[in-house]
Amino acid sequence: xxxxxxxxxxxxxxxxxxxxxxxxxxxxxxxxxxxxxxxxxxxxxxxxxxxxxxxxxxxxxxxxxxxxxxxxxxxxxxxxxxxxxxxxxxxxxxxxxxxxxxxxxxxxxxxxxxxxxxxxxxxxxxxxxxxxxxxxxxxxxxxxxxxxxxxxxxxxxxxxxxxxxxxxxxxxxxxxxxxxxxxxxxxxxxxxxxxxxxxxxxxxxxxxxxxxxxxxxxxxxxxxxxxxxxxxxxxxxxxxxxxxxxxxxxxxxxxxxxxxxxxxxxxxxxxxxxxxxxxxxxxxxxxxxxxxxxxxxxxxxxxxxxxxxxxxxxxxxxxxxxxxxxxxxxxxxxxxxxxxxxxxxxxxxxxxxxxxxxxxxxxxxxxxxxxxxxxxxxxxxxxxxxxxxxxxxxxxxxxxxxxxxxxxxxxxxxxxxxxxxxxxxxxxxxxxxxxxxxxx
Amino acid sequence: xxxxxxxxxxxxxxxxxxxxxxxxxxxxxxxxxxxxxxxxxxxxxxxxxxxxxxxxxxxxxxxxxxxxxxxxxxxxxxxxxxxxxxxxxxxxxxxxxxxxxxxxxxxxxxxxxxxxxxxxxxxxxxxxxxxxxxxxxxxxxxxxxxxxxxxxxxxxxxxxxxxxxxxxxxxxxxxxxxxxxxxxxxxxxxxxxxxxxxxxxxxxxxxxxxxxxxxxxxxxxxxxxxxxxxxxxxxxxxxxxxxxxxxxxxxxxxxxxxxxxxxxxxxxxxxxxxxxxxxxxxxxxxxxxxxxxxxxxxxxxxxxxxxxxxxxxxxxxxxxxxxxxxxxxxxxxxxxxx
Numbered sequence: 001x002x003x004x005x006x007x008x009x010x011x012x013x014x015x016x017x018x019x020x021x022x023x024x025x026x027x028x029x030x031x032x033x034x035x036x037x038x039x040x041x042x043x044x045x046x047x048x049x050x051x052x053x054x055x056x057x058x059x060x061x062x063x064x065x066x067x068x069x070x071x072x073x074x075x076x077x078x079x080x081x082x083x084x085x086x087x088x089x090x091x092x093x094x095x096x097x098x099x100x101x102x103x104x105x106x107x108x109x110x111x112x113x114x115x116x117x118x119x120x121x122x123x124x125x126x127x128x129x130x131x132x133x134x135x136x137x138x139x140x141x142x143x144x145x146x147x148x149x150x151x152x153x154x155x156x157x158x159x160x161x162x163x164x165x166x167x168x169x170x171x172x173x174x175x176x177x178x179x180x181x182x183x184x185x186x187x188x189x190x191x192x193x194x195x196x197x198x199x200x201x202x203x204x205x206x207x208x209x210x211x212x213x214x215x216x217x218x219x220x221x222x223x224x225x226x227x228x229x230x231x232x233x234x235x236x237x238x239x240x241x242x243x244x245x246x247x248x249x250x251x252x253x254x255x256x257x258x259x260x261x262x263x264x265x266x267x268x269x270x271x272x273x274x275x276x277x278x279x280x281x282x283x284x285x286x287x288x289x290x291x292x293x294x295x296x297x298x299x300x301x302x303x304x305x306x307x308x309x310x311x312x313x314x315x316x317x318x319x320x321x322x323x324x325x326x327x328x329x330x331x332x333x334x335x336x337x338x339x340x341x342x343x344x345x346x347x348x349x350x351x352x353x354x355x356x357x358x359x360x361x362x363x364x365x366x367x368x369x370x371x372x373x374x375x376x377x378x379x380x381x382x383x384x385x386x387x388x389x390x391x392x393x394x395x396x397x398x399x400x401x402x403x404x405x406x407x408x409x410x411x412x413x414x415x416x417x418x419x420x421x422x423x424x425x426x427x428x429x430x431x432x433x434x435x436x437x438x439x440x
Numbered sequence: 441x442x443x444x445x446x447x448x449x450x451x452x453x454x455x456x457x458x459x460x461x462x463x464x465x466x467x468x469x470x471x472x473x474x475x476x477x478x479x480x481x482x483x484x485x486x487x488x489x490x491x492x493x494x495x496x497x498x499x500x501x502x503x504x505x506x507x508x509x510x511x512x513x514x515x516x517x518x519x520x521x522x523x524x525x526x527x528x529x530x531x532x533x534x535x536x537x538x539x540x541x542x543x544x545x546x547x548x549x550x551x552x553x554x555x556x557x558x559x560x561x562x563x564x565x566x567x568x569x570x571x572x573x574x575x576x577x578x579x580x581x582x583x584x585x586x587x588x589x590x591x592x593x594x595x596x597x598x599x600x601x602x603x604x605x606x607x608x609x610x611x612x613x614x615x616x617x618x619x620x621x622x623x624x625x626x627x628x629x630x631x632x633x634x635x636x637x638x639x640x641x642x643x644x645x646x647x648x649x650x651x652x653x654x655x656x657x658x659x660x661x662x663x664x665x666x667x668x669x670x671x672x673x674x675x676x677x678x679x680x681x682x683x684x685x686x687x688x689x690x691x692x693x694x695x696x697x698x699x700x701x702x703x704x705x706x707x708x709x710x711x712x713x714x715x716x717x718x719x720x721x722x723x724x725x726x727x728x729x730x731x732x733x734x735x736x737x738x739x740x741x742x743x744x745x746x747x748x749x750x751x752x753x754x755x756x757x758x759x760x761x762x763x764x765x766x767x768x769x770x771x772x773x774x775x776x777x778x
Contacts, residue, residue: 074527085720085741085742089523089744090739092523092524092744093523093526096523096525096526096527096528097527109598114524118524118525119524142686143721183543194465224547265716265718265719266718267717267718268611268716268717268718269602269605269606269717270609270610270611273609273611273612274611277612279611335558404570404743406722406742410718410719410720410722410725411719411725411726411727414631414719414725416727416765418630418631418725419631419632419725419726429726432544433722433727434543435745436543437738438743
């Protein structure tokens with residue numbers, strides 16, 4: 001062994017190279033590219049990595065460039081995974097092993113309760129970070145990113161206060177008012193009157209059109225405007241007897257069995273096609289949905305869509321920024337997260353990317369308060385959504401909200417709406433499927 | 441040292457003075473002998489061990505990405521472990537397996553995997569056989585057709601599935617439009633029990649028929665022409681030749697494709713996952729086309745129960761072993777009967 005010959009040495013080198021290659025492969029590449037240089041690049045700048053899902057729009061709105069200009073020693077690199085279903089499990093495994101993490105990691109609102117409940121010890125308390133002002137944020141959003149013992153692990157980015165988007169042309173043909181104020185008054189305060197309006201619409205509906213796109217859309221809108229849903233304030237699972245779930249379920253069933261819906265599934269190809277063909281008259285829409293509708297309905301439906309207040313304000317969507325304690329540049333990352341979620345930046349993001357601010361201080365800024373949407377009949381979207389945002393109740397979130405909701409919508413409601421089963425059978429199937437998913 | 445040509449080591453030749461080893465040895469011949477012995481030892485070692493070094497990369501990779509995950513999932517399947525806290529494992533023994541026994545969703549997934557497997561594999565292999573037979577004729581542009589039937593295989597599952605989702609759309613799908621022209625009402629392919637399974641199978645059939653056809657074609661071309669000639673002399677028609685000459689000659693190939701397709705069918709995942717983008721891993725509102733692969737994914741990556749998902753993975757593995765055993769038995773029977 002010790003008498004290593006030239007050839008042996010040569011072979012050893014080859015083997016070592018192979019081994020190095022292998023360990024190189026095995027080493028988790030995600031977000032680690034800066035590790036070789038200790039997180040600083042050739043120009044001596046600190047590289048802060050930001051991990052997001054889908055399009056957060058910071059890059060598109062030029063916020064990274066602006067920050068880098070103000071901080072010449074910082075370089076920001078964003079990595080994005082398109083779907084949260086793929087992003088979130090990966091984030092959990094990375095948090096579990098403490099490796100492969102970006103300095104800032106985004107978290108979807110559907111996951112934030114689970115993250116604050118189970119991952120708080122692996123995340124930095126951002127309430128004490130430089131530049132964070134609690135009062136800037138809308139209270140219920142701040143609450144969602146905070147643990148029971150008062151540690152704020154997630155800073156709110158955008159939110160999704162809901163309004164109702166409706167087709168003026170279809171409303172007119174069905175003999176309903178088309179002015180957004182009057183439309184809002186048609187169903188103000190109660191989801192039941194919204195469905196009542198639907199029945200009126202259906203009586204004189206233009207051929208081949210429906211009032212609502214999908215019953216699960218109704219369920220989502222109602223449940224999102226309720227305070228106590230799947231868990232009670234003490235964190236106990238109550239979804240089977242929850243009054244809010246019952247109300248949302250009954251309304252959805254009312255819509256499904258009353259033939260008020262186009263029997264679609266949101267964000268499916270068939271839903272896109274229905275938007276393009278204008279076969280449903282209303283859909284509950286957070287600000288981010290407006291861009292979607294505009295894209296799918298296309299130029300030929302310009303001036304047809306408008307936005308009215310929802311019967312009851314609810315919230316659908318929105319995200320948070322977190323900083324893992326295992327991040328390489330915690331302090332710089334916390335500072336960047338604070339800057340990105342500050343009211344001024346949120347207002348800029350709303351202007352460029354239509355992500356509605358979770359910082360209420362932004363609502364008085366001109367980018368928000370004067371905002372109008374030309375595609376939606378110049379509707380004052382900034383005012384409509386800000387009013388909705390202020391009205392959203394502080395929801396009690398639980399760790400498995402997303403799972404329960406998915407099973408109720410994709411199993412229970414779909415069985416009734418698409419397969420023609422009875423509401424009782426649908427509910428039973430939803431409960432069975434949910435229980436199977438919840439049980440460890 | 442090692443670069444010295446062998447001829448210089450001949451015993452009769454005096455060692456070159458420039459070599460330091462020659463001066464230090466007991467005598468010139470003794471040193472020469474030792475060196476030669478060493479060289480031959482080294483050569484033997486080289487011959488003996490080098491191949492292992494050459495194949496080592498595969499086995500190192502296999503150990504890291506094949507064996508380790510297999511053993512780790514086996515270990516995880518005996519624990520209660522959640523993706524939210526993967527390092528915390530609580531020993532539960534065979535609990536994850538015993539609950540599979542009572543799990544309606546597991547049996548449903550197993551049944552679906554079997555049904556979809558049968559309605560996709562059987563027509564697929566029969567069609568492949570027929571296409572291969574046609575391609576085996578002397579025909580103009582045969583190369584074109586051979587490449588053409590392989591293109592679906594080269595398409596990604598995601599792209600193919602998305603196109604099929606459009607084709608099988610309820611309101612604006614082409615299949616329903618075609619059915620409409622012959623007076624059949626629109627079918628809700630995604631939400632029907634059998635219709636959704638058939639639609640998923642169609643995607644599988646479309647992707648894999650050409651692939652299997654090429655395998656059959658290769659095997660057919662190895663069938664000696666004399667057999668066909670003598671069959672023709674005996675007055676056998678084309679069809680009779682196909683049944684009595686081609687099929688028996690192809691038996692091992694057919695068996696091979698059956699095994700490969702069965703394994704593929706057991707692991708069916710991408711097509712049903714993407715067939716309904718928004719319900720995803722549940723495989724339809726009624727779990728009507730949830731396969732084992734989907735159920736595994738749902739438990740592990742949607743419900744975040746790693747332990748239960750691992751148990752499903754191992755159950756699938758055992759099912760595949762069972763299939764392999766049945767197949768081996770069939771092969772033995774066939775060989776004996778020949």
